[in-house]
Amino acid sequence: MKGWEDIRAEVLRRIRVRDWQPGGLIPTEEELAVEFGVARATVNRALRDLAEAGVLERRRKAGTRVAALPVRKATLDIPVIRQEIEARGQAHSFQVLKQAFMEPPVPIASRLGLPPGIKLLYLETLHLADGKPFAFETRWLNSEILPRPMPDFQELSANEWLVSHVAYVTGDIAFTAEGAGPREAAVLGVAVGTALFITERMTWTAESPITFVRLAHGSGYRVQTLV
The missing domain is CATH 1.10.10.10 (Winged helix-like DNA-binding domain superfamily/Winged helix DNA-binding domain)
Incomplete structure (x- = not known):
């Protein structure tokens, strides 16, 4: 039932x-x-x-x-972080800091429309520009949408693989400014409480969630939209 x-x-x-x-x-x-x-x-x-x-x-x-939505809305493409960095004339590299199957926190599972107790693939990835921290990516990924064998996210970042291989039907995105927590501060090499530009994004296929991702950028990061 x-x-x-x-x-x-x-x-x-x-x-x-x-x-x-x-x-x-x-x-x-x-x-x-x-x-x-x-x-x-x-x-x-x-x-x-x-x-x-x-x-x-x-x-x-x-x-x-x-609920009615505004007629006019911003248009946002999901960026490939490697391309963002290379467009700045810098070299991109990344490090997968953590990869494990885990139960997501209840608020994230609820936002994705998933029942409690389900396990998702959790990834922490640090993207670097010329060897310096550019973005700290924390991602919950529905492994049911992945092929078998599963892609090697040590070779190609989850960000780039998903943009290239998985078509989404809908999604939502939020931008906030937040102080760096202990984990973000340690990974990005900034002091706790330093202002970060935070992007949180969720995407779905027609039938199921794809991913929830949180990106933390340091000062100077810029987003441009079409309206």
Whole structure:
């Protein structure tokens, strides 16, 4: 039997692939309960969680709608870090600092629409420009989307391999300025609390999540978008 997390993941999938359009009404709780073969309370729990996250808009007697999105939005390509560095006239290299199958933290699993207890491939990669730290990449990767045998991320970074080999249907991205934590400070060679430019990005195929990645850059990093 499906749990509310399964319903939540399927609702998110339909929204991402535009089966349900921004601003459009979705089926009622009763209709979804029949479709999924679950109690209405299970559907309610899933929809309530998505409403609290701002994905859905619920109004009494007016039904539930997909949250409307702005008509104009920035266009962002997923950059290949090697190409970014080489475009600056510098030599790129990278070091895989950690690679292991692990359970992601609950907030990350939830954002990817995955149930608790699932294991993902965790990678920590330091990208260098002319031998100096350029970006610290921490990544949770759904290994189900990888071929067998699995790629050697010691030879080609996960960033470049995914951009070259895995087509994503949708994703989201966030930019923040944060002080360096102990791990980031140690890897990037800066003092704890130093301002970093943080990019967090998630991508999905039509059916499943691909990856969650966090990139930490030091001062001077610049992002350009098309609108």
